[in-house]
Amino acid sequence: MLKAAIVADDLTGANDTGAIIAQDGYTVGTVLNLDYIDRFEGYDILSTSTESRGMEQENAYAAVKKAAARFKTMDCKFFSKRIDSTLRGNVGAEIDAILEELGEDTYAVVVASFPGSGRTVVGDYLMVNHVPLEKTEVSRDPISPVTISKVTDIVRLQSKHKVGYISLSTVMKGHEEIKNEVLENAEDCRVIVIDARTDEDIREIAKGCIGSKLKFTAIDPGPFTGSVIRELYANDQPKGKEIVNKNKKILCSIGSASALTRIQIKALKNQRDPYVIKVNTLAFFKESERKEEISRVIQDVVQKKEYSDILAVVTALDDSDVLDFSKIEGLKGKTKSECAVYIATAMAEICEGIKEELQEEIGGVYLTGGDISAAYCERIKAIGFDVKDEVIPLAIYSEIIDKDMNRTHMITKGGLVGDENTLITCIDYLQDVI
Template sequence: MPQCVVIADDLTGGNATGVLLKKMNYQAYTVMNTESMDLQALEDCDCVIYPTDSRGVAPEVAYERVYNICSLLKDDAVKVYSNRIDSTLRGNLGSETDAMLDCLGEDYIAIVAPCFPASGRIVVGGYMLVNGLPLHKTDIAIDPKTPVKVSEPAVLFQEQSKYKTASILMKDLMHGKHYLADMMKAHVAEGCRILVVDCVTQEDLDLIADATITSKLKIVAVDPGVFTATLSRKLITPTQKKEKNRILAVVGSVNPNTKAQMEELWLSQLIHNVFVKTRELLESKEQRSAEIQRVIHEILEVSHLNTVSTVTGDGIYPENRIDFQPYMEKYHCSMDDVTDKINSAFAEIAYGIFQAQPEYKGLYTSGGDVTVAVCKRFQTAGLSLSDEVLPLAAYGQFLTGPFAGIHIITKGGSQGERDAINRCITYLKEKLYI
C-alpha cells in the first residue's frame, strides 16, 4: 500500500503535487475513479493522489467526498496524509480538513502550511501574500466561482471548520524545531486541532516538518503540495532506495547580482559557506596551495553536518576586489592568464572535495569561466543537458570521466533575480531526493 495519501480538491492541483513527489523519486499515481480502482494495483506505488473535484461544491458535499475517499484509502502503512488545498486558499478548506480529521480519528491534528515559495505564495505574520500583495488585494478576491476576500488563512479555517484553530507565527519559528514542537503540543493540549503555520521559504517548510516529526503528533498536512513533499521526503523511503547526497556550490563571480543571490541563499537555507581569499591564489605557489587546502579542509571538516556547502570568492564584496595589473606585471602574463589561475584554483577546490567525499553528487557553478575550469579538472568531455531551471540556468550531468553522472547546474553570474541561486539549489535537492 502507498505510504503517502493525498486527497486533492481538484485534478490539476493533485497532479502538481504528484509531480513534486515524482521529482524526489517517489512512484506517484493519480486515481480518478474509485469504482474502477484496484487497490492491488497501488501496492507498488509510494504515493496515491485522489482528486475529489470539491473546490466549488457545497461544504457538506465536499465533506462527504473527502470523508468517503479517506475511509477507502486509510491504512496503517500510511505515513503521510495530505489534504491538498488551493495555493490561494479557494474552496472548502475547513469542511475538507474536518472530513479527514473525523475519518482518521481524534488523535490526528491538521498542520496547515499553505505557502508555495516558487509561486510567490507565502504566509508571514498570519497573512498570505501573493507576489508581495495581500491575498484579498489580488484577482482571487473577485474569482467568479470561489472568491477569497480574507488574507488570513487561520481566519478562513476558523470560519469554515468546526474545530478550534491556532496560529504559529514567524517569530515562533525562529527558536528552532524543539521549541516549535513544544508549541504544537501546547496548542493541542488546549483543544486545537488545526494549526496554521507561517512559512516563507523551503527552509521554513523543512523546519515545520522537522518540528512535526519531533512532536510525534499524528497529523494531516494541509497545503498546496510543497509541505506534503517535504514531509514525505523526511518520512518515506522511495521504492528506489535513496543514497545520502550532498551539494557543493562553487561561486567565483564578482558581479553585484551574485552577492545579492548568495546572501538570499544563505538566509533561505541552512548552508555552510567558506570564503576563498582570492588574493592568496595569486601571491605564490605556496600560498595558493595552502589556500586551496584550507578551503577543502574547512568544507570537509563539517560536511557530515551539511547537505549544502558553498565555496565563494571573497571578491563578491567590493573591498576584496583585486587589481590584476600588478600580477600581470609580476608574472609577465595577460589578464586572462591571471583569472585562469583563480578559476583553476576554484576547480581544484571542488575536485578535492568531491574526490575526498563521495556523497557529493550535486554541483552548482556560477560564471562561465569557473564552469569551464571545473569541467576540465573533473575530466568530463561535456554535459548531458536535461532542463532549463530558469532563464540562462541549465541543468545536466557530467558525460564522461571519473565523475560521470554528477548533477550540475550552471548559471551566469549576472543572470537571474535575487532568488535565482536559491531556486537552483532547491532544484538540485529535488533531483537528488534530498
Template sequence: MIKVLVVSDDMTGNNDVGALLNQSGLNTVAALSDHISKEYMVDRDALCLNTDSRALTSEQAREKVKQVVNNYWNTEILYCKRIDSTLRGNVGSEIDGILEALPKGYKAVVVPAFPKAGRICIGGYMLVDGRTLEECGAHKDVKTPVYHLKVKDIIASQSTRLIETVELKQVRSSQNKLVQTIIQSQADIMIADAVNEHDIIRIARACHMSGVQIVCVDPGSFTAAMAREKYVKNKSGDKNLLVIGSLAETTRRQVDYLIECRNPLVCLIEINRLLQDFDVLKKEVLTWILSQVDEYEDILLLTDDVTDGCEDKILKAEKISEYFTALAAEIYSRLQNKIACVYLCGGDTAQDFLETLDVQAIDIKEEVLPLAVYGRTLCSGKKSFQVLTKGGMIGERNAIIQLLEYAKCVRQEEGE
C-alpha cells in the first residue's frame, strides 16, 4: 500500500515532486494522468497523479481533485497537493477539493517556498529571486495569471475556508511553540513562511509532532520533508555536533550565517567558567543540551572571548582547548546515537577532541572545500562517525552549511 499520495495540476511539477520523494528514500511512481494501473503500484511507497487541472475552471479543478482523493482514500496515507511555485492555477479551489474529500479534522498546511529554485515566502509574501509575483511576471501568464502578492489573498480568492498565516518569527520559535501553534489553530488552511530548507524541515517536524492530520500543500520541498519525518527518518541519528574552537573573524562570519540559516541549538561556553568551574559547568551544559536536543538538527558549541588573569597566553589557550574539547567529547558520548556527523573547526580543537574519544585515525574520503576535509573516524571497538575538519581562517560565509549538506548527502547515498 502506498504511503504518500501527491495530486498535481501539471505533469512537470508532478515529475519533480516524484523525484524529490524518490531521493528521500521512497520508491515513487509518477503517472501522466489522474489514474494508474495497479500493476505499476506494486511495492511503491509514493504515487504522484496529474489532474492536468491548472487551466480548468475553479469548480472543475475542485471536483477533479476531490474525486482523485476519494478514489485513493486510506487512513494511513499522507495526502499532498502539489502547487505551482509561483501560485498559478486553482490553488485555493484544489485545497478545498482535497479537504472536502477527507474526514473532518484535517488541516492543509501551505508551505509555498521552494528555496532551491529561488522561491521564498516571508511576511506572507511570495518572492521569486527576491521579486514579488507581479515583478516576476506571474500576473501576465496567459492561462493562469496571478492577481495578488500575498499567498493568503491568492488562496482566499478561490477558497471558502478559514485561513491563517504563520510568519517566520513563529516558524523559528521553539519547536514546542510551533507544535502548539498548529494544534491550537482554528484555521482549515495554515500558510507558513519559509526562506530556507531548514525552515521547511522545522515546519514538517512540528506538523508530525502535533499529531494533527496534515495535508501538505507546496511545490515539493515540504512534501518531501514531511514524508521523511513520517517514513524515512534516519534510525541511526541525523544530527550534527559542531565544535568551534577558532576565534578567527572568518569563522565568526560563518557561524553567524549558520545561525541565521539553520537555527542551531547554540551553546556559548564562558571561558572563565570553563577554566575555573569545569565540573559544575559541564553538568549544567549537559542537562541543558539533553533537554533541548530533540528540537534541533545542529548542536553548536563555541566559546566567548572573555578571559581574566594575566598568565601565559599559550598556556591558557592550551587549557581552554583541553577543557572545551573534554566538554564536547562528553556531549558526543551522551548523544552518540543521535549524532551522525561531527564538525571540528581549528587544528587544536580537532586534535584534542578526537584524541579524547580515542580516535586513532581518520579514513579520509575527500577535500570538500579548500582545507576542509571529510572522512570517517577509525577507533578500535567504538562506533565510527562522520567527521569534517576545517581551518579557522578560510572559506566563504556559507562554508559550514556546504560541508554539513555534503555529509548529509553522503549519508543518504550510503543509506544511513
C-alpha cells in the first residue's frame, strides 16, 4: 500500500514536499512520467509534477485529475495537492480537480504556511518574511504573478466550491478546537482555509483534521502534508539512511530570473570562487544562433574545468540580463510560459552536454528554477527521483534516476527560495555527499 501520494504543479515542489517527509526516514520517490510508476515499487510515498503552474486553468485541471486518478489505482491512503508557497499558478482549479477525482466525501484543507521559509498566514493574509504577498517580488513574476494577499480570495477566484476559513485565534487553542471548527465548516464548505504562524500551529491543525474523521486532502506547500503523515503513521516511522562521502565537481545550471538568485550567485562568487559563465539568452530565441551558443558554453566549461570544483552556467548576473519577452522579435502571440521554454530547454541541453563531456568528473548537479529542472529531466529522459533530504526549506537533495536506472546526486531549488547564502549552503551540502 502507498502511504501517500503528492501531486505538485512543478518539479521543485514535488521534490520539496517529498524531502520534508524523507527526513523522517520514509522512502520517497518522484515519478516524472506516470507510465513508469511500476519501477517505483516499494516506495512509501510517491510524488509527481503536472508542470501545470503556467498552464491555462482547464489544462491544469485535466492534468491534476489525471495524476490523481493514476495514484487512486495504487490503494493510496492519503493525497496531497502541493501548491506553490507563494500561491502562484492554478490553485483553485487544481483543488477542484483533485476533489472531483477523490469524490464528494472528500474535503480540501488549505494550509498555505511554510514557516521555515518565511511564509505564514495570519488573518487570512499570506505574509512572506512579514511582507504581504502582493507587496513582494511575486507580484511581478514573469509567468504567474500574484497581486492578492488573502488566501481565501485567491482560492475563490478559481474554485467552484464554497470556501470556509479558520482563524489563528482558533488554531492557538489547539487541535480539539480546530477539529470542532473543521467539522462546522464542513457542513457547507468543501474547501477550508486555515491560518498558521508556526510549525507547532501546523502540527495542531494536522491533529485536528485527523481527529475530525473527515476524508480530506492536504492543499499546502509541504509542511502540513509532512505533519499529517507523521500523525497518520506515528507508530510506524522508519530509520533514515546514511550518506556516503566522495569528492568530485559540482555542475550548476542557474536559470531563475529573480533578483534573489542574482544575489546568491554574487555571494557564491565572493566566497567559493566558482567558474561562472553567463549564457547569451537572446541567442536561444534565434535558430541560427541557438546551437552555436549552446556549443560555445559547453566547450568553454569543458576547457576551463580545472579553474574550480564548482562549474556554474547562469542566465543572469545583473538586472540588465533579465529579458522582457514582449520585446523579443518573433515571439508575438506566445505566452510567457512558452517563451521560458526556449531558455529552459537550452540550459538543459548545455547541462547535459557538459556532463557527457566530463562524465565521472561531475559528482553532482545543482539546478535553480522549476522549469530548468523539468527541462533537464526531459532532456536526459529521467524517470524520477529518489528524494533524500531537505537542505533548507524548498531546496531538495535527491538522486535523479535516468531511463537506465543510473543515479546522479542533485539539489533543486526555486528561484525565490532562501537568503543571500542559500546557494553556498546548497553547494557545500552537495560537496559533502558526493
